[in-house]
Amino acid sequence: MKLLINKITLLAVLLSINVVADEFTIGQKNKAFSKENISIKKGDTIHFLNEDPFFHNVFSLSDTQFFDLGSYPKGESKAVVFNEAGKVEVECAIHSEMFLTIEVKE
Amino acid sequence: MKIKKYYTLFFTLGAMSLSLQALEFKDITFEAGHESLKEWILPTEVPYPEGNKPTSSRVALGKMLFFDPRISGDGNMSCSSCHNALLGWSDALATTKGSKSKVLGRASPSIINTAFNPLQMWDGRKKSLEDQAIGPMESEAEMNTDFDKMMLLLNQLQDYVDAFESAYPGEGINKKTIAKAIASYERTVISNTSPFDAWIKGDEKALSSEQIEGFKLFSDPKKGNCEVCHSAPNFTDNGFHNIGLASFGIDKPDMGRYAQKPLKLMKGAFKTPTLRDINRSSPYFHDGSAGTLEDVIEHYVLGGENKTNLSPNMKKSNLNDLEKKHIAAFLNVLSSPIKPITLPILPQK
Incomplete structure (x- = not known):
């Protein structure tokens, strides 16, 4: 019985890890985003x-x-939560050469 | 699509070459040839897109088209009418005049060093020199070109037919080859041999102590703060800013970049122009409201006149009269020695 409870607990932990949202940081330095592409x-x-x-x-x-x-x-720093799947193109309004493409997966 | 992809690559590479590691003011040593100033050295190679490498025949053809008034609707305006080499490649008007001499809303921007710009026009709506070159011809308000008439003319003049075939073998005479040729010529209008360029490369005698002091004030965020937008190496961040001109306060003002990017910050924002050869292309600002460089400096010292939607980079400064003179002295050493221009004889047969 104890083993079963442990297994259920482990499964619950694993499931919760899977659905926990991740956090990323993208810098803006030398008029460029720190990455050109990111998949989240x-x-x-x-x-x-x-x-x-x-x-x-x-x-x-x-x-x-x-x-x-x-x-x-x-x-x-300002944060954005991405709630829709798809491609998001990010720019800087001031510096027109800055581009970042975010791929938001289901 | 292929072209779009290509330009993205081209300008990404261009941007990389034009944006070396930017140092903060405290890390810069204002000595001739100092390593910390290397970011101000313009690339020796002028960037160009794939399929339009500047060759002598392309530049020669572009030069003919650039100076040919017959390509305008009334046959009396060439590219050179508004981008006049005798007037710093601008036209000395507050805002330029188009077809039938109609006064237009914005100043004619100089074409000096536009080869290094990732976007063209005051509002950045053109993504390449090729794209820009054909724009005024397509505009009714500007050159108002009758393309059927123009193609007929160019195809009737054997010297033009030969020049197109030599420059773009097998590509024919069309909007695309016309734009490519004019862009090739514009890529030769480069300023990179000014006293400032010499000093950056190590010539101690190229600048006076007053001019060097002006450069420090220009760069110091707590003083002139000019470099925040007029940055290395082409004295522009290729960015868009509302600098608080009085004209933004009028009824239905020119919204500038907002027409391309509908974001609040872009209302009344215009592209940062280069300052190279700046003392040859007055008046200044997109609305031509500043007659002299001293007027420009005074505008920035006040932190702009109209504070509505002002760029966050704009702030009042505490420059005294001597410091303003130093900055003006510095701006005057950004011009390259004048190169004689030979005008082309335009095809007549």
């Missing part, structure tokens, strides 16, 4: 951290998910 799953969070000594304005006009984080200076 629904419910995950990305923190956009400005590491440049000037403002960035991270946004996405993608159909999958629209957001505009506004402008923020070095050292500040």
Whole structure:
């Protein structure tokens, strides 16, 4: 009986690990995102951290998910939770050469 | 799609070459040729897209088209009308004039060093020089080109037919080859031999102490703070900012970049222009509202006039009169020696 309870507990823990959302950080440094592509799953969070000594304005006009984080200076970070599966293209409104593609999986 | 993919690659590579590790002000040593200033050296190779490597025949053809007024609707405007080499590749007007001399809403931007720009036009709506080159011809307000008439003309003039065949064998005379040729010529309009360039490369005598002081003030975030947008190496961050011009306060103002990217910050934001050869292309700003470089400096010292939707980079500064003079002195050493231009004889037969 005790063994069965242990097995059920282990299974519950494993299941909960599987559904726990992950968190990622994408930096903005030297007018570039720290990655060009990232693959995440629904419910995950990305923190956009400005590491440049000037403002960035991270946004996405993608159909999958629209957001505009506004402008923020070095050292500040803003988070976005991605709740829809699909491709999300992220840019900086100020610096037109900054691109990041996020693939949000089911 | 292939072209789009290609441009993405091209400009990614271009961006990499143009954005070396940016140092913070405290890490920079303002000495001629110092390692910390290397980011200001422009690439020796001017970037170009696949399929349009600049060759002498392409540049020569582009030069003819650039200076040929017959390609406009009324046969009296060429690219050179608004991008005049005698006027810093602009036109000395506050806002430029288009077809029938109609006054348009924005200043004619200089084409100096636009070869290094990832986006063209004040609002960045054109993604390449090729794309930009054909834009004014397609615009009724600008050159208002009758493309049927233009193609007829170009195909009737054997010297043009030969020039196209030499430049783009087998590609014919069409919008695409016209745009590619003009873009090739524009890629030769480069400023990279100014006293500033010489000083960055180690010539101690190229700048005076006053000019070097101006460079420090230009770069210092607590002083001029100019470099935050006019950054290395082409004196532009290729970014878009609302710099608080009075014209943004009028009824139905020019919304600038917002038309391309509908985000609040982009309302009234325009592309940061290069400052290379800047003392040859007054007046300044996208609305031509500043007559002199001193007026420009004064605008920034005030932190902009209209504070609505102001760029977060804009802030009042505490520059005194001497410091303003130093910055003006620095801006005047960003111009390369004037190179004589030979005008092309346009095909007549």
